[in-house]
Amino acid sequence: MDASTNTVERILYVEDDPDIRSIAELSLRDVGGFEVCLCESGSEALKLIADFDPDLVLLDVMMPGMDGPQTLKALQQRPEGLNIPVIFMTARLQPSEIEEYRSLGAIGVIPKPFDPMTLADDIRRLVADNPER
Template sequence: MKQLPERVLYVEDDADIRSVAELALADVGGFCVCLCASGQEALAQIDDFGPDLVLLDVMMPGMDGPQTLQALKQRPRGLDVPVVFMTARLQPSEIEEYRALGAIGVIPKPFDPMTLADDIRALLASVSTG
């Protein structure tokens, strides 16, 4: 059985959303969380943090979520952990686009802080059971 993630790298440009997500993931969900305000910050932090999962906002200034995912994959080490996008853009074509980029799923925004960790675990379980 695949081990559930313990370390989540969360990339979100909105400080208020980062704060709520930190509470949802760390306090409610029991994850160890590394918060990044941008794709560039995620690239700088990922090797030191060593996440089990990357949670990416789609709409960010500079590098958006899909561009950040591409940059993470193009690192010398690549990216060998699951990625989940968080977004309010939930048209079926958009969700298919995120999956085509390699995401295991999408969590709608606004998210429920009380269920965010469970939503992540459910996505991972659905992928690992195939």
């Protein structure tokens, strides 16, 4: 990510549902122009993040095995840490849940179901609204 412009180019997207992953991939690549690395689990994200070197992590909350919050904690606990923005995607949007995601270090939440035509703009807006991350 270019710190001077807060530009996100590379997104690591972690989502266990293959249909949602496919829609998001089309949205992020074709509509948003991002380079995307797709992961179907938190453990896969842990394996791929260093080689992909993303500018942002987009993370599903509810996944089998390691859920989104657990995945975020595991990414943060790597020796190199996690010094890029994280956005959760979820249908769990109670104010207390959103506050929990933010307390874990996320810059925001994108509601599911998401609009494939505005997903990229939603991501860019959250990044622009959180320049410290």
